[in-house]
Amino acid sequence: MFTDLRHRRPRRAGARRRMSAVAGAAVAALAALTLVWCTAAPGAAAGSPGQKIADALRHSPVYVDPSLDSAVGAAERQRLAERIRGTRLPIRVVLVPLVEGDSWGGDPAQLAEVVHDRLGGEPSIIITLGDFPEDIAAREWPARLHQAQQAAAAVFHQSDMEGAGTARRVERAIDIIAAGDGEKEYEKATADLNGPAPSASSSGPGASGAAGAPASSGSPVVRMLTLVAGPLLVLGAVGLLWRRRARVRDLATPFALPRSVFAAARRADEAELRERAAREVVRLGEEARAAQGDPQAVGRALDAYSAAGSVLDRARGVPDLAGVFALIAEGRAALGSEDAPLPLCFFHPLHGPAARVLPWRPLGRREELRVAACESCVRAIRARRAPEVLTDREGDRPVPYFEVDTARSLWAATGYGSLLSGEPDDSLAVRVQRGDFTRTLEAS
Numbered sequence: 319m320f321t322d323l324r325h326r327r328p329r330r331a332g333a334r335r336r337m338s339a340v341a342g343a344a345v346a347a348l349a350a351l352t353l354v355w356c357t358a359a360p361g362a363a364a365g366s367p368g369q370k371i372a373d374a375l376r377h378s379p380v381y382v383d384p385s386l387d388s389a390v391g392a393a394e395r396q397r398l399a400e401r402i403r404g405t406r407l408p409i410r411v412v413l414v415p416l417v418e419g420d421s422w423g424g425d426p427a428q429l430a431e432v433v434h435d436r437l438g439g440e441p442s443i444i445i446t447l448g449d450f451p452e453d454i455a456a457r458e459w460p461a462r463l464h465q466a467q468q469a470a471a472a473v474f475h476q477s478d479m480e481g482a483g484t485a486r487r488v489e490r491a492i493d494i495i496a497a498g499d500g501e502k503e504y505e506k507a508t509a510d511l512n513g514p515a516p517s518a519s520s521s522g523p524g525a526s527g528a529a530g531a532p533a534s535s536g537s538p539v540v541r542m543l544t545l546v547a548g549p550l551l552v553l554g555a556v557g558l559l560w561r562r563r564a565r566v567r568d569l570a571t572p573f574a575l576p577r578s579v580f581a582a583a584r585r586a587d588e589a590e591l592r593e594r595a596a597r598e599v600v601r602l603g604e605e606a607r608a609a610q611g612d613p614q615a616v617g618r619a620l621d622a623y624s625a626a627g628s629v630l631d632r633a634r635g636v637p638d639l640a641g642v643f644a645l646i647a648e649g650r651a652a653l654g655s656e657d658a659p660l661p662l663c664f665f666h667p668l669h670g671p672a673a674r675v676l677p678w679r680p681l682g683r684r685e686e687l688r689v690a691a692c693e694s695c696v697r698a699i700r701a702r703r704a705p706e707v708l709t710d711r712e713g714d715r716p717v718p719y720f721e722v723d724t725a726r727s728l729w730a731a732t733g734y735g736s737l738l739s740g741e742p743d744d745s746l747a748v749r750v751q752r753g754d755f756t757r758t759l760e761a762s
């Protein structure tokens with residue numbers, strides 16, 4: 319079973335929430351059919367960037383943003399287009415830079431959704447840049463038909479693709495999609511990562527794959543509509559669902575911190591990082607207070623919020639500010655729908671949420687730790703390269719934060735979440751609340 323290690327999966331509760339949103343949307347379609355065609359996803363309005371890309375794709379299956387001209391030149395675009403034509407599949411390549419605050423919120427899935435929507439929702443396979451440097455992503459409609467998502471994920475892990483450049487990666491993904499064995503290729507490319515995948519128990523077309531599913535046209539609600547209201551209404555309902563899909567997806571996973579937040583945080587200097595952390599703390603507080611659902615989960619989110627606030631108030635530098643982000647991630651995970659959400663990347667929490675847990679032995683130490691790491695760090699370790707590590711100071715010399723005496727660093731003691739005991743009542747928030755962070759301030 320394919321588990322996309324680059325993304326974590328929402329559990330079934332998320333799917334249920336998605337279904338009820340879908341049901342709500344279907345009912346809305348019955349009530350107000352005339353509104354159907356006026357409801358458009360953000361970034362999808364006529365003349366919008368999404369429309370512009372869709373228009374260009376009518377002429378060529380390869381769209382490259384002018385800013386990426388030097389990375390994927392005219393000859394390469396031509397070659398990709400020919401390769402795509404050879405497959406006779408509805409593959410489109412959309413290469414645009416993804417940054418925070420762009421029309422797609424820096425999210426490749428959102429970009430693909432919007433473009434697919436503007437293409438009229440026809441069966442498509444859309445390849446975009448991915449969440450990581452040197453990463454590509456794919457979505458397809460109907461979902462999973464050609465294992466496109468897995469194909470793109472496989473390329474990320476194939477060792478001969480390291481440093482190969484975007485065009486060659488896309489070319490490889492096209493070949494795998496055409497062969498239809500993305501899942502097998504993915505298994506093969508990740509076979510030597512012997513750590514367990516996160517929440518591998520969740521299966522079925524949930525998760526990121528579900529975002530590519532056309533909002534369940536086979537759902538009981540839609541089937542019932544077929545019987546009751548006839549094909550025209552169904553068409554309207556499905557139209558609304560498709561137009562609303564981007565928003566439905568957002569409802570399903572509203573709490574994960576977008577990767578673009580971390581990308582910006584990594585580039586920020588300390589003062590800016592502090593500001594960003596403060597903004598995210600405020601946002602977590604607002605969302606926790608507005609959240610409805612399991613009161614215990616909301617309580618945990620509020621605990622994380624108050625712990626994040628108190629660490630922020632006394633943060634001495636980047637390692638503490640990274641701790642604020644780890645607490646925010648913990649709070650958001652409590653509000654989210656994942657079974658066993660992973661913490662932020664152990665090696666550098668500003669890499670964002672970890673993709674998987676893997677065994678790792680610190681230099682000069684006997685015992686092996688199990689740490690959660692982002693995809694980029696997983697790949698570095700797999701290639702026996704040192705992952706990029708967050709540094710702290712021991713005296714005046716910079717050292718990996720996890721080498722600092724644990725009496726002086728809560729983050730060395732916890733690995734920003736990776737090294738917690740795993741007991742249900744152990745969390746970063748609990749440790750901050752019981753004074754562990756304050757003690758490190760006193761010890762310094």
Ligand SMILES: [Zn+2]
Pocket residue numbers: 663664665666669691692693694695696705
């Ligand atoms: Zn990392």
